[in-house]
Amino acid sequence: MTVTIAQVLALPDLNLRVVAGDAGLGNEVRWVHVSETVDPTPWLRGGELLLTTGLKIEQPEQFEPYVHRLADAGLAGLGFGIGLGHAQVPEPLIRAAAQRGLPVLEVPVDAPYVAISEGVSNLLAAERYDTIARAFDAQQALTAAAVESGRGGIVAAIARAVGGWAVLTDLSAGVLRASPPEAADRLPALLPDVMRARERGIRSSGSVVGPTESVAIHTLGARGRMRGFLVAGVPGRATDYSRMVLAGGVALLSLEMERSQAATRQLRRLRADPLAQILRGAVTDQVAAQHATAWELDPTAVRVAVYLCAADRVGRVCDDVNELMSEAGLPGAVVVQDAGRQARAAVLTDATDRAATALAGLASVRPMVPLGLGDVVPIEQVGLSYRAATHAAEVGRAERRAVTRFDDLEALHMLFRAQSPQALAGFVRRVLGPLQQHDRGREGALLASLRAFLAHNGHWNETAAELGIHRHTLRARIDRIEQVTGRDLGSAYGRMELWLALLADSAADTDDFVGPAPDRTGGSAPERSGGRGQDRK
Incomplete structure (x- = not known):
């Protein structure tokens, strides 16, 4: 709901009359402004109902450029007071306003401007209250959907509340949920806008305004970590109500995704002890293969990667690796091994270049955390890959390289394999x-x-x-x-x-x-x- 020129026209006891621009009676009124200057546009922001008597406009030919300036400034409508400087609304003003579709209301001499301002203020206050009440009802519906159906329910509730569509994506703009389902087809055309929002960071948002709808793009996440995006389409222009609904949806989806990530992180931490036993050779090949399969690894082709860092940093490095693997959907597990002042974070992952590239990105942070990549081996030879990764990480630390592959160290390969x-x-x-x-x-x-x-x-x-x-x-x-x-x-x-x-x-x-x-x-x-x-x- 918005306050329009038509509602102002219907205010009781003012006897306002429209004399031009009937097509613009649906224009939204944001505020009331009074000005007698020839050019009030420097003080306008768009959406105002401007009240004037035209006292400063002395020549008839001045009215046409006056109206064009107001229309170009996005004025919602013009209230022209008669009975003071002008007995009636000047004809040149009416013609120019009709040409631009700018509503002009004739204000009788006995209709005080303050009464118009009060009337509009009351309408705006009622509209604001209605918006808040509707948004509150929508928030309750979103919360209920979150409890009952999780992410999918929240996305569907957002689409219903704004009367449009909504899509939830991951960090790579891959569709996780869409309501209605065909809304997912809208995403490819919006991909550049989504990526721009990603580059701007966790608290960014963007919008794409078209002739029939407005599309909002919001980042999701908490604690400085981005988890994904909410992309939603609203018919026409975005309103305070739709913005409130989307803000609530962003908060609930961020909480839901953070809760899911927290659970995933905890599950990954529980893999540390079994991985330590596998690397220590304390379990049978069959049990090691069962763990690898449970961690979505192929037991015939695994790789160990080792990060070297100070002992007081290794816990954070391990958490960062778990976070990275959760966000990127990488299979495997991480465990910490303390070694005096220096410590290692050992990662068991798959043989893909995707996994190696993702882990290498973490090694390149400052201060640098050298990463060694071991051989690709079957699970029963995982100890060899662990040794190789450690050797490679030691060489990388000595040579100040972020990432070192054992396969690239021919001399060490020969020495330690022989x-x-x-x-x-x-x-x-x-x-x-x-x-x-x-x-x-x-x-x-x-x-x-x-x-x-x-x-x-x-x-x-x-x-x-x-x-x-x-x-x-x-x-x-x-x-x-x-x-x-x-x-x-x-x-x-x-x-x-x-x-x-x-x-x-x-x-x-x-x-x-x-x-x-x-x-x-x-x-x-x-x-x-x-x-x-x-x-x-």
């Missing part, structure tokens, strides 16, 4: 053993300095800055490392040995998950021999 865990553990003991022994009780200062020095390719200033020490202190530590290990850090071969030993040593931490040749027949895995596990005892 050697048994026991052989690698022996290599670590021979190269790093004396340094590890020296660092016990010293908080690993020399090992940390060695890792940073090699990661920065021997650049003294960058290494010292990362460690927060003076260059002289760093030089003293490097000298001590060379003495303890018997290797020259000025030699490319010496640096290579130490770097490979550090990578193998870091990868040995995956023994917390992955043991050599575990017994997958249901018994316990055989006890490891050698390696860092014994060194720590």
